[in-house]
Amino acid sequence: MRVSVNGFRRLGTASVVRGRKGWSLLGAKCSDCETQIYPVLTVCPQCGGRDFVASLLPAIGTLYCHSVVHMGPRGVDTPYTVGYVDLSDSLRVFGRIEMPVGAVQTGQQLELRVEPANRQASQFIYFFTAPSEVSQQVDS
Ligand SMILES: [Zn+2]
Structure with a gap:
């Protein structure tokens, strides 16, 4: 895979990049x-193609479905919500939804956020949350 975005950092098998609005997830486009x-x-x-270019994921998507987790990994407070979010017509991403349980509704807009998991920014987490006012103004 060719990576054409400068300054990216690895996040598992994908990457994150830092832009003016903060960190974003880096996927790939066939x-x-x-x-x-x-x-x-x-x-x-x-299509079975094997040639990709790096591609930033959209910051806003629509919640396709969700579920509440009542028994999570040790050290993680429960309950919490996870779900699949459609970031485009062909891109559905699974992740944790950082909103109060019960406040999440299928079909609502969610914002994809990426944050460093430590001070060195050597690891990252991503999650979905209610869109901020800034994101709604920029992306709508
Ligand atoms: Zn393809």
Whole structure:
């Protein structure tokens, strides 16, 4: 996979990049059919292509479905919500939803946020939350 975005940092098999509005997730776009994927794969699920370019994920998406987790990993407070968010017509991303349980509704808009998990910014987490006013103004 060619990576054409400068200054990226690895996040598992994908990456994050820092822009003016903060950190963003870096996926990939198929060079043959332009399908955007995340996490990054070696073969395009749409056309079988193997050539990709780095592609920033959209910051705003629509909640496709969600569920409440009542028994989580040790050290993680429960309950919390997870769900699949459609960031485009062909890009559905799974993640934790940082909103009060019960306040989450299928079909609502959510914002994808990426934050360093430590002071060195050597690891990152991503999650979905209610869109901030700034994001709504910029992206709408
Ligand atoms: Zn493709």
